[in-house]
Amino acid sequence: MNPCDFSLGKPQSAEKVCLNKEASLSKHCSKNAQKDLSLVTPNAGGYPEERRCREHAKMLDCYCQDDLACVCAMCSSVGSHKGHSIVALKEEHDKQRVILSLTMKSIQENKNAVNKVLMHLQKSEDQIKYNKKSLTVQLSKLFQEIKSQVNQKEKQILGDIQSNEEKQLADIFALKKKAEGKRDAALHGLQELQMLTKQADAFRFLKDFQLAQERIKKQNSSNESVEVLTVHLDESVIQDVRSHTEAYLSNLDNLMQVVHGKIINQTQWCRAIPAAEFSLDDVVCEVFPSPPSPQTRKLSGTNSAAAHLTFGNMEQDP
Template sequence: MAEPGAVAGLEEELTCPICLGIYSNPVSLGCGHSFCKACVQEARSHRPSPRGPFTCPLCSAWADPAMELQPNVQLRSIVQKFLEAPARQQEQEREGQREEEGASLGQRDGVILCDFCLQEPQPAAKTCLSCEASLCEAHLSKHSTKSPLKDHVLMEPCSAHLLAERRCPQHGKLLECYCKTDSVCICVLCCIVSSHRKHKITTLEEAFGQAQSVLPETLATVKEHKAALNQSIANLLKQEEEVKAKESLLRDQLETLFKEICLQLDNKKREVLKALSDYKEQQLSQIKMEVQKHKEEKDAASCDIQELEALRDQKDLLLFIKSFAAIQARKRKPLTNKDGIELPTPPIILDKLTTDATLRLFKQFLSDMQSLFEVPPVQEHLTSSMPLGLKFGYSANVVSASSRGLLHFGVSNPSDAIQHVKSNQSFSRGCHFWEVDTSNASCWKLGIINPNFECYLQMSHDSLHVFLGQTMITAKGFSTALKVVRVELDCRRNTLSFYNVSVEDGDAAESLRLLETVSIPSDYPAYATFGVLDGSLKLL
């Protein structure tokens, strides 16, 4: 049996220089070198010109491209005997076993194996960054004893992937420096020839020390951030539960609302249909009574006809006169030329005009319902950041209040009976309200204004008046002085409402009493207006 070393040497002589495998169907070129036939054909196919010259892959000797490739019969015979040799087969079996054992050992618990163990790879003790190889204890001792290798950098065993991460992807050198400007690890060449050459560079050791010094502070910051995130998540989860609860409650309320609407609609339907049915019964009863009356009169007329026909044969003058006079004296009401009788007016008049009006009102109802279910815009409150009396008079020029900043008011017309100012803040959409303390004024007005119209509530001599332009909408006596007035502008519905607000005892919602709601033109923007003749107003 051939020795394993001799087999390895023979295998090297029988290896194709192109594919690095045992010759398969070997052929020889004119220079004497042999290759696999398929490898030579593949090399010839990659020459620049299909008809151009061809050179040997080993010695670059010229070869005739038209020449047929000559099989090397003797070499092919040697290869065949080599492949059939028992030693070769045993060597292949041992290599396969070693590969399987190495693979299974390497896969077990993620162990890094020694790259220099050939028979049975042992777990690596260190990895050399310079050699890019992992070494077991035995090979590590040999590695450390060689003087040229003593300066190599050793580290804990790591895989080839981690080794590749420790080298610069641009220059292939070890990452030994740290760029503070870009906060990245770089190699020595990066410090000299790349974009980092003008940056602030330090060693990995110095960067490690600096990172260790700020690690506790960074860790505390990250922990605080995590705690804040946990609190935020808890708040969001709580808000999620609140949203679900509100949605469930709102769903129940809507179910109840629509059931009530359907119930009232069904009741109204039954009421209308019953009135229609009663009207029909009334008409039919009256018609039946008239028919019965006419039948009775018809029977009486039939009797009269029979008696009159019998009188034609009566020869006794006295009996004829008596009978004829009795028949003639019977009352017979003349019949009108009308068909039927006069019936009562129907309770429901359902002509085209009525139908269109009903459908129009129903569409308006649906539109109002839709506006109620729409997501309402943010309701802005015109307010003051501090108790600020708005004092007005003929000498007033500018007064200031605030709503998310500073709002300026200026006198609009000094010749008015009641001096008034308007806000620089305008309103064009959404819902808005403001509350004004009027307890220190006896004659005042509050509302909105724009270049085309003005709508306001005015108190004068214990009387309330609501004006839309020059038109008085309402007037009412009000003996008790108003303490607080609330003005609400709804740009969606184009309405302006005035409320009496007197929060003292009890529910605050019950103290909000509507004074008047006015439909205003959809002409925006509008401005808040305040006017006083004597005293002062305070914007709450």
């Protein structure tokens, strides 16, 4: 326990350290301390020896803007920082607090801009998925229509061939029936004439033969037949069909290339301009018109988050 230097009676635990008086104060004593004293919490503000100049053993209550370091009053008057741009530590603290506030504001604005970009990217992602789904449905329907028309044309052509076959077979069947009737009639007449060869009665023979001749004269002796030619697709016809098919597919491919080009070019890349282009130089010049030192410009040109403060001969990240 770090005891209070001003408590009477039972020792009280110190909650504050006075940098001016170099004394430890309890909660009660720190409330009654003068307002111009620099009181810090030992654990939060660092130990007093860390705030002392190693060269002069004085409190680091000034700031060298040339070397970007916390220094004591003697360093600025007779020490290595003599002739440098020296300000009170509180003044530099207030200045850096303003820069910190503007930096946070700028980063917050850029964060909001990034959120807007993310929302836009999500919208673009959804649009790409919708475009793919929409085009897939449309093209599938279109190709299904093409297939349906080809299948329908195939059925029509093959149906016409089958209908023509049925009609021509029916005609041939009719001729066959007619020829078979004539054949049966000729056979019947031949049988009657064969019987006449056995007729011995001259009267009867002449009479029956005369009747047979009259029947033969009445019969139509002409015969009808059909000659069927060999039919097949000529090689020239096959090539013509293939050529027309290739031309159709080529035209279809040209049309699809237009669609494909639209798909490729559906993404228009652009650079989102942030809400604020942050520059530490701009912040310093805007708040503090006096130009910063070369070291400050060099430091701000890299990254403000990488800046560090030098305490005496020690370096400590903020």
